[in-house]
Amino acid sequence: MNIKEKALEIFESLKEKYIHLRFKNRMAKDKLLLRYIIKELSMYFLLMFLFYFLIFFVNQILVMMLKLLGKNLPLGDVILLMFYSIPSIISQTAPFAVLTGFLMCLGRMNSDNEILIFRASGQNPRLVILVPVLALGFLISLFSFFVNDYLLPSGLIKYREQYLVSISRNPFIEIESNSVKRFNENTIITGEVKNSEISDIVFIDRDENHNTRIISGKKSHADTSSEDGVTMQLTMENADVFVLDSKDKNDFSLIRSAVMKLNIFESAFIQNQTGVQPNEMTSYDIYKEIKKIKKNKNHSKEELNQFVIEFNKKYALSFGALFFAFLALPLALIFGKQNGTFAGLIIGILISAAYWALIWIFMLAGYRNGLNGFIAMWMPNILVGLAGFGFYSVMMRQ
Structure with a gap:
């Protein structure tokens, strides 16, 4: 082997080591950046989860409990009823906390020029942020589904049983x-x-x-x-x-x-005391009940649609967090250039209120007007997804 070939071999070896070292450093930086983004998103999510939890808790629980305490119901019964109501509050809180928390976090990063720094360092902020946003939104959706599918039915059954016990002790709760x-x-x-x-x-x-x-x-x-x-x-x-x-x-x-x-x-005093109701079942139990109803040729379309609504409701409300996570990124980058945290808070609350109204409108249309249960429960998420794609295209053009 001559000197030229030896020099080329040494050069190629050094080149491979340089590329490997550079790739290794790039991977380490990417992991560090990923941990930072997930940490920030998680912190704002937990903050807004507590915020919405307190709002729903005060609005839906404490007002009712003050009424029960006014009827001289034992404090122990009131505490148990509050405890059994917690899963229903969590199921409502998680999607809205994802939207508002992610908007505030990404808006802050945008107004603090962190997005600009990512771009200046050679990173694609749309991709480097989108991956952790969707991953975290998916994990929160899974947690929300567990609450909706297991904890919520158990809480509703326990709540009904405890409420009957409370009424038997003090019938004037309802009078x-x-x-x-x-x-x-x-x-x-x-x-x-x-x-x-x-x-x-x-x-x-x-x-x-x-x-x-x-x-x-x-x-x-x-x-x-x-x-x-x-x-x-x-x-x-x-x-x-x-x-x-x-x-x-x-x-x-x-x-x-x-x-x-x-x-x-x-x-x-208590409605629908005959058997377990659809909202007190898991998704698997509801699915079995739907198959059972369909086998009956004389089945009621209204009854079938009620079970279809409850089945899709568990999935639609839970994975609404994922749709909101997808929507949060383009909204934050478009509208969060100045005062991103405050803008994210306001936009998040407004969209949450509109989404909540749509949920009730389509759900009532399903129960009262016979609108297909799948369409009734997934239409709000579909609208959020379409809005996400629309704002994402605007963001890409910018």
């Missing part, structure tokens, strides 16, 4: 002065309620023959009952029972009594 309350096919109209005394109560329901029955009393005394399934026993003075025949509208019966005892069952 208020001068109020009209409808539960299933039962309607309760009350006058003044003081301690255990109720004036001018009217109870409307249907008897075993599906005849409309109206029971009224001038003055009633309420007591708890030890009988299974009986929530309240009313001792009614000067009671009237008016029954309208369901077949002949001109036929009716009227019974008057000086004193009458009326047992009010749990079903008069």
Whole structure:
């Protein structure tokens, strides 16, 4: 081997070592940058998760619990009801926390010129940030799905059981002065309620023959009952029972009594007590129930659609976090050039409110108007995804 060949071999060896060392340094820098981005995104997500959690907790839980405490319900029962309600709050909180938290984080990085530094150092900020954003959004979606599919049904079942126990201890939780309350096919109209005394109560329901029955009393005394399934026993003075025949509208019966005892069952206060409801099932159980309903040729389309809505609801609400993560990047880079953190907060709250409204609009359309359950629950996410692609194309052009 001559000197020239030896020099070329040494040069190639040094070149390979240089390239390897440079690639190794580049990989180390990329890992460091990736850890930094994930750390920042996680911190802002946790901050906004706490923010939304407190909002939902105060709005949906504490207001109700203050009402229960006002009815002299034991503090232990109130705490248990609050605890069983936590999964429903978490399921609502996670997607909105992803959107607002990621917007604030990426907006801050944009307004602090960190995105410009990435670009100046040879990095593609769209790619180097998009990967951790989507990865973290996917992991949060999986966590949210676990809450929706396992913890939420268990919490709803436990909540219902505890609420029945609470009502059996204090039936006046659901009885208020001068109020009209409808539960299933039962309607309760009350006058003044003081301690255990109720004036001018009217109870409307249907008897075993599906005849409309109206029971009224001038003055009633309420007591708890030890009988299974009986929530309240009313001792009614000067009671009237008016029954309208369901077949002949001109036929009716009227019974008057000086004193009458009326047992009010749990079903008069808690809706849908027959079996486990779709929102109290896991996605696998709902899927089995859908297959079972479809096998019945005379199945109700409304009942089937309710299960389809609940099945898709578990996935759509959970993976809404992933759609929001995709939307957050282009919005932050487009609108977060100045005061990125504040702009991200405002934009995140506005989009969250609009998304929440869309969820309820499409869900009600599914329950009441028969809109396909898949479309009803996934349409808000589809709209978010389309908006994400639209803003991403604007970002690429910029």
